[in-house]
Amino acid sequence: MLPWNRGVPMGRAVTTPPTSLPQQERIILPLPRGETPLVRVGDPVSRGQRVADGNGDPLPIYAPVSGTVAALDTMELAAGGSCLALILQNDGLDTAADPLELPDDEDALWDSGVRLPGGRPLAQAVTQAAPGLDTLILSAMDREPWHCTEDAALCLDADAVGAGLAFLNRLLHPRRTLLAVGAGQHQAAHAAAPLDCTVMTVPQRYPLSHPQLLAESLGRLPPGQPPQEGDVLVLPVSAVAAFGAALQGTPPIRQRVSVAWKRGHALIDAPMGAPLSAILEAAAAPDGPLLLGGPMTGSPLRHADGPLVPGITSLCVLPPRRHRNGTPCIRCGRCAAVCPMDRQPWLGIGHCLHCGACRYVCPAAGYTPSKEEVLL
Amino acid sequence: MNTAPYIHCGQSTALQMLDAAIALLPAAAGAVWFFGLRAAAMLLLAVAAAFATQFLWDRFTGRQELRTLTVLVTGLLSALLLPARAALWAAPLGAFLAVSVKVLTGGIGQNWWNPAALGRAALLPLLCPLALKDCQGTFLMAYLDGAMGEASTLLLLVGAAYLAMRHLLPWAVAVPYLCASFLTAAVLPHCDPLAVVCWGGTILGACFLSADPVTTPMGLTFRVLYGVFTGAVATVFSFYGWGMGGVVVATLAANTAFRAAETIAARLQNTAELEQV
Ligand code: SF4
Ligand code: SF4
Numbered sequence: 001m002l003p004w005n006r007g008v009p010m011g012r013a014v015t016t017p018p019t020s021l022p023q024q025e026r027i028i029l030p031l032p033r034g035e036t037p038l039v040r041v042g043d044p045v046s047r048g049q050r051v052a053d054g055n056g057d058p059l060p061i062y063a064p065v066s067g068t069v070a071a072l073d074t075m076e077l078a079a080g081g082s083c084l085a086l087i088l089q090n091d092g093l094d095t096a097a098d099p100l101e102l103p104d105d106e107d108a109l110w111d112s113g114v115r116l117p118g119g120r121p122l123a124q125a126v127t128q129a130a131p132g133l134d135t136l137i138l139s140a141m142d143r144e145p146w147h148c149t150e151d152a153a154l155c156l157d158a159d160a161v162g163a164g165l166a167f168l169n170r171l172l173h174p175r176r177t178l179l180a181v182g183a184g185q186h187q188a189a190h191a192a193a194p195l196d197c198t199v200m201t202v203p204q205r206y207p208l209s210h211p212q213l214l215a216e217s218l219g220r221l222p223p224g225q226p227p228q229e230g231d232v233l234v235l236p237v238s239a240v241a242a243f244g245a246a247l248q249g250t251p252p253i254r255q256r257v258s259v260a261w262k263r264g265h266a267l268i269d270a271p272m273g274a275p276l277s278a279i280l281e282a283a284a285a286p287d288g289p290l291l292l293g294g295p296m297t298g299s300p301l302r303h304a305d306g307p308l309v310p311g312i313t314s315l316c317v318l319p320p321r322r323h324r325n326g327t328p329c330i331r332c333g334r335c336a337a338v339c340p341m342d343r344q345p346w347l348g349i350g351h352c353l354h355c356g357a358c359r360y361v362c363p364a365a366g367y368t369p370s371k372e373e374v375l376l
Numbered sequence: 377m378n379t380a381p382y383i384h385c386g387q388s389t390a391l392q393m394l395d396a397a398i399a400l401l402p403a404a405a406g407a408v409w410f411f412g413l414r415a416a417a418m419l420l421l422a423v424a425a426a427f428a429t430q431f432l433w434d435r436f437t438g439r440q441e442l443r444t445l446t447v448l449v450t451g452l453l454s455a456l457l458l459p460a461r462a463a464l465w466a467a468p469l470g471a472f473l474a475v476s477v478k479v480l481t482g483g484i485g486q487n488w489w490n491p492a493a494l495g496r497a498a499l500l501p502l503l504c505p506l507a508l509k510d511c512q513g514t515f516l517m518a519y520l521d522g523a524m525g526e527a528s529t530l531l532l533l534v535g536a537a538y539l540a541m542r543h544l545l546p547w548a549v550a551v552p553y554l555c556a557s558f559l560t561a562a563v564l565p566h567c568d569p570l571a572v573v574c575w576g577g578t579i580l581g582a583c584f585l586s587a588d589p590v591t592t593p594m595g596l597t598f599r600v601l602y603g604v605f606t607g608a609v610a611t612v613f614s615f616y617g618w619g620m621g622g623v624v625v626a627t628l629a630a631n632t633a634f635r636a637a638e639t640i641a642a643r644l645q646n647t648a649e650l651e652q653v
Contacts, residue, residue: 327389330485361385
């Protein structure tokens with residue numbers, strides 16, 4: 001058994017070569033935030049063409065493939081509700097549009113259409129922190145165990161990260177620019193060496209890659225203060241890489257998705273709008289309950305019929321769980337020992353990151369995992 | 377799978393208790409080796425009584441505590457804390473009292489007192505009032521010093537090593553306990569500190585009675601203080617002839633004092649935090 005007081009082991013943050021998803025016939029681009037479509041049904045589109053526009057949070061959307069607009073229809077969202085969606089019929093020719101040209105100011109962030117993992121626009125995070133930024137931290141550490149999208153972004157797209165970083169440095173003038181890598185991410189640390197930033201090594205344990213904890217440990221943020229509102233900005237390298245690629249002419253039309261299950265993981269390079277089921281198939285993932293995000297804080301996904309949208313960088317397939325009721329708290333204190341916020345979870349006071357580390361180690365938890373399910 | 381996290385370290389209360397019971401096995405085997413079949417019978421009777429008592433209480437209260445396997449540890453300890461020459465019925469009676477008082481004081485997690493220590497202490501008046509040295513051989517408890525479990529320090533240390541290997545040994549209690557025992561013995565007249573620290577009863581108190589997560593304080597400060605207090609008091613009591621009884625009485629006193637202190641501290645902290653918000 002693993003020493004419980006070491007937090008949750010990160011385990012697999014090692015990049016495997018990504019697999020490209022085979023060409024998809026139909027590409028679905030949802031417009032959930034009220035983006036304005038710029039094309040009509042029947043119009044031809046080329047890869048990289050701007051097909052929907054937005055102002056503020058609805059960000060522009062670019063066509064991931066070339067073909068024609070087959071329909072502009074309402075679709076059900078996996079989270080409930082429905083929205084308009086552009087449906088593209090892929091012609092398989094992969095005709096490229098002119099490279100993207102972005103202005104050399106803050107608008108570039110909005111125009112690029114880049115979203116952080118989770119779906120928040122990159123531009124929003126940056127503009128909120130813009131005045132008087134002290135420390136810019138790029139994190140090449142994955143937020144959750146099992147996944148490796150951040151590691152992959154740095155290992156495979158180091159020059160795009162460099163381009164994005166140069167732009168951000170120009171825009172924000174931070175006093176310090178740091179790059180956080182996990183202690184085990186040797187390849188990423190190597191790839192980061194030429195970048196214009198200081199590489200900081202952080203122990204590779206689960207909640208430590210949380211932006212707030214990185215900001216506290218590297219940015220010397222006073223504890224308990226949310227990072228984005230202070231003078232520390234923590235950005236995942238995958239978003240900076242996507243933005244750097246947009247500056248170099250390629251809008252965010254493809255995304256690497258880490259698919260992980262108990263005994264394996266795969267990195268799939270997929271166009272936006274491809275069905276998640278195709279991504280799971282390409283990853284050769286086993287059947288099982290699906291999670292959006294990582295195993296610690298992910299949210300259940302009822303089905304994989306929906307398309308890949310910006311913000312989805314990781315999927316989990318869980319083993320079937322054996323249910324069992326927990327026991328009363330036996331006051332072992334393990335929860336408090338692993339809590340990164342020095343919280344006493346049984347008192348329920350203090351600031352909580354909702355990282356789940358306390359429940360991960362709790363022997364009285366509401367279930368006993370089957371033996372096969374015990375991590376790694 | 378309803379809420380995050382969706383993975384778990386695999387530890388459960390039952391596994392933890394099973395580990396604690398495994399750690400007691402060397403001492404139990406030693407007891408059988410030294411004291412023969414009588415010890416084996418006492419161990420079996422105590423464990424059986426503990427299981428039966430818990431089973432009946434579970435039926436009665438509707439709770440499901442049997443599956444947490446705490447009674448396995450309680451049963452084993454109830455027998456090991458008794459001298460081999462105690463009456464055969466003392467072991468199951470101790471286990472019965474231990475489990476019953478645990479259930480009546482709130483059940484696992486809520487109970488303030490270490491069940492095995494409590495069961496043993498409840499037998500003290502039956503076995504030997506005030507347990508003075510000259511009562512040896514006169515009461516039911518013919519052999520006052522020398523609980524079965526304390527017979528071999530080496531075997532106890534093997535069990536403690538197992539606990540440490542499974543990350544279940546409460547270092548923050550055990551080390552201060554041993555230090556306090558040593559220092560107290562050094563202060564007491566005609567008392568060999570080394571002998572006290574090497575006495576099986578000290579190891580039982582420091583590593584096994586304190587390994588019960590429920591009745592040992594949770595915070596580091598309280599744990600250290602708990603170790604110091606229990607170690608010192610247990611040494612004084614055993615020095616004046618209480619033997620194992622001294623250790624259990626010290627443990628129970630510390631249980632009471634520290635649980636009360638913890639509760640008060642938590643209340644205060646809670647109020648302070650609520651006022652801040
Ligand atoms: S109390 Fe909150 S911050 Fe602490 S370990 Fe639990 S979920 Fe994480
Ligand atoms: S909540 Fe769980 S981890 Fe925390 S003290 Fe209770 S049993 Fe231990």
